[in-house]
Amino acid sequence: MSEAITKTGGLRVTGRSRGSRQVNTLPLLLPAVALLLLWSVLPLLRTLFYSFEHYNLMSPPAVLNGGLNYRYLFTDVSTWVAIENSVILVVGVLFASIVFGTLIALLLNNDFPGRNVARLMAIAPFFVMSPVAALIWKNLLLDPVSGLFGWLMMLVGLRPIAWFSTDPMTAVIIIYSWRWIPFATLILLTALQSLDTDQLEAARMDGAHGFARLRYIVLPHLGRPIAIVIMLESIFLLSAFAVIYTTTNGGPGDATTTLTYLIFIKALNDFSIGSASAAGVFAIVLANILAFFLIRAVSKNLQR
Amino acid sequence: MKPSISSRVIFGVLAWIAALVMFFPILWMLITAFKTEGQAIAIPPLLIFPPTFESFLAATNNAGYILFAINSVVVSIGSTVLAIAIAFPAAYALAFFPGKRTEFTLMWMLSTKMLPAVGVLMPIYLGLKEAGLLDTRIGLVGIDTLMNLPIVVWMLYSFFKEIPGEILEAARVDGIGPRKQMVHLLLPLSGPGIASTALLSVILSWNEAFWSINVTASRAGTLAAYIARFSAPEGLFWAKLSAASVLAVAPILVFGSLTQRRLVRGLTFGAVK
Numbered sequence: 001m002s003e004a005i006t007k008t009g010g011l012r013v014t015g016r017s018r019g020s021r022q023v024n025t026l027p028l029l030l031p032a033v034a035l036l037l038l039w040s041v042l043p044l045l046r047t048l049f050y051s052f053e054h055y056n057l058m059s060p061p062a063v064l065n066g067g068l069n070y071r072y073l074f075t076d077v078s079t080w081v082a083i084e085n086s087v088i089l090v091v092g093v094l095f096a097s098i099v100f101g102t103l104i105a106l107l108l109n110n111d112f113p114g115r116n117v118a119r120l121m122a123i124a125p126f127f128v129m130s131p132v133a134a135l136i137w138k139n140l141l142l143d144p145v146s147g148l149f150g151w152l153m154m155l156v157g158l159r160p161i162a163w164f165s166t167d168p169m170t171a172v173i174i175i176y177s178w179r180w181i182p183f184a185t186l187i188l189l190t191a192l193q194s195l196d197t198d199q200l201e202a203a204r205m206d207g208a209h210g211f212a213r214l215r216y217i218v219l220p221h222l223g224r225p226i227a228i229v230i231m232l233e234s235i236f237l238l239s240a241f242a243v244i245y246t247t248t249n250g251g252p253g254d255a256t257t258t259l260t261y262l263i264f265i266k267a268l269n270d271f272s273i274g275s276a277s278a279a280g281v282f283a284i285v286l287a288n289i290l291a292f293f294l295i296r297a298v299s300k301n302l303q304r
Numbered sequence: 305m306k307p308s309i310s311s312r313v314i315f316g317v318l319a320w321i322a323a324l325v326m327f328f329p330i331l332w333m334l335i336t337a338f339k340t341e342g343q344a345i346a347i348p349p350l351l352i353f354p355p356t357f358e359s360f361l362a363a364t365n366n367a368g369y370i371l372f373a374i375n376s377v378v379v380s381i382g383s384t385v386l387a388i389a390i391a392f393p394a395a396y397a398l399a400f401f402p403g404k405r406t407e408f409t410l411m412w413m414l415s416t417k418m419l420p421a422v423g424v425l426m427p428i429y430l431g432l433k434e435a436g437l438l439d440t441r442i443g444l445v446g447i448d449t450l451m452n453l454p455i456v457v458w459m460l461y462s463f464f465k466e467i468p469g470e471i472l473e474a475a476r477v478d479g480i481g482p483r484k485q486m487v488h489l490l491l492p493l494s495g496p497g498i499a500s501t502a503l504l505s506v507i508l509s510w511n512e513a514f515w516s517i518n519v520t521a522s523r524a525g526t527l528a529a530y531i532a533r534f535s536a537p538e539g540l541f542w543a544k545l546s547a548a549s550v551l552a553v554a555p556i557l558v559f560g561s562l563t564q565r566r567l568v569r570g571l572t573f574g575a576v577k
Contacts (some may be wrong), residue, residue, distance in 0.1 A: 029397050048428060
């Protein structure tokens with residue numbers, strides 16, 4: 001389509017159109033490009049610069065200290081604990097999102113009474129802001145004394161679990177999963193709706209059973225969207241912040257301190273800008289490795 | 305060979321169970337919002353009780369809450385209007401005048417979204433501080449605009465791509481300049497696309513919590529920051545908190561439900577349609 005434009009345009013006003021095109025698009029693109037450059041490159045350079053400084057807001061001035069921040073970062077046990085916590089959180093939520101997201105999307109893709117309402121209900125948690133999601137679960141559902149789940153456990157003769165002191169990471173994973181399963185459901189449901197129904201019909205005529213149709217037609221069709229969900233959710237979850245801030249503050253101890261949360265503590269609790277920035281650079285490198293794969297997937301789509 | 309009636313009933317029931325399980329926490333919050341504080345922490349939990357608006361009144365009859373609600377509205381609408389105003393011409397240029405660098409530009413914009421916010425927390429925080437923009441609506445509008453700009457460009461771009469280029473081409477041949485093309489042709493032609501893009505941007509800004517918590521305090525905070533800080537007195541005021549939360553998520557639940565399918569495009573950068 002775009003080629004058609006340039007071709008017909010070229011026929012009518014050859015030469016001039018080419019020139020004017022180049023002159024014209026720059027001012028259109030400039031505001032967006034300039035602002036995004038400012039937003040992405042400048043702070044990045046400053047973070048990189050700070051990361052080589054000993055700089056604490058409480059005890060200025062800043063002095064260059066070579067790679068000392070990085071050496072402390074990688075020899076500090078809490079860094080590795082934080083990385084482990086990040087990995088557990090990301091993997092846990094991803095596992096739940098893919099398994100339950102796919103199952104729910106497949107169920108909701110069937111024809112049944114009230115399907116549209118059921119879809120809205122299943123996807124609704126994605127639109128609930130993280131602090132609210134965190135507090136619904138922390139207070140109303142998981143609280144060992146007055147929470148609904150504690151009461152349900154007592155009903156069946158079990159002792160209520162004080163989630164946020166005995167198993168805080170599981171609680172955090174549950175809350176994030178509740179928000180991100182619907183995201184997977186939404187993406188996969190949309191992908192399912194673009195599945196060619198003729199193909200399914202043909203397979204049905206040829207006698208392929210429900211399971212065979214699912215295994216050989218539906219699931220392969222979901223491969224790419226699932227990969228996209230995995231990448232988008234990993235990038236988001238590596239930066240997960242608000243639920244931890246609202247429920248556990250990274251604790252007890254460092255039980256729920258992820259890499260993101262560790263950087264936040266270093267930066268705005270300890271005001272040690274140098275070491276926060278070194279950890280920030282490390283987080284950026286990690287995110288970029290993930291982003292590389294996502295961008296490759298999206299770019300393939302652009303070329304189609 | 306049609307699937308048997310019984311299996312259809314079973315799958316329908318399972319689908320409803322799944323939907324109800326996912327929705328239950330929201331429903332429970334809604335129920336709690338209509339209780340008194342005493343009823344909210346009662347064990348066994350009360351299912352049947354005379355509903356009261358007491359908690360809604362108490363939650364909203366609070367200067368802080370009103371201010372933060374206004375901030376949420378101003379910041380999400382302000383950043384959306386700005387982002388669309390900046391992204392619209394850019395998406396127009398990218399969609400209708402593709403050049404050698406178009407794909408690179410789109411990919412580079414996408415890559416700025418991958419930058420973990422916490423990695424640039426310090427420079428942004430200090431930059432706002434130096435500029436006197438810490439805890440101001442303008443500062444937060446700026447952050448949200450830039451945060452959503454790549455998504456807005458991408459989403460508009462994907463909607464513009466569906467408009468036949470011949471229409472704009474005809475206008476161009478008649479000597480109509482880009483400004484008029486955008487205002488008189490593209491704007492009306494892509495109305496629904498712009499609306500869904502705006503909706504996604506509003507949803508993302510409204511729910512944004514990281515920056516709101518970190519660069520605002522008592523003056524420019526949004527509802528997300530208000531509720532995150534409300535949590536401090538442990539286990540107190542559940543009914544009031546639920547009422548405040550219901551009001552904070554209700555508009556976004558409605559907006560989200562209106563356009564869920566179109567949102568996918570923006571959320572996945574056009575990779576899933």
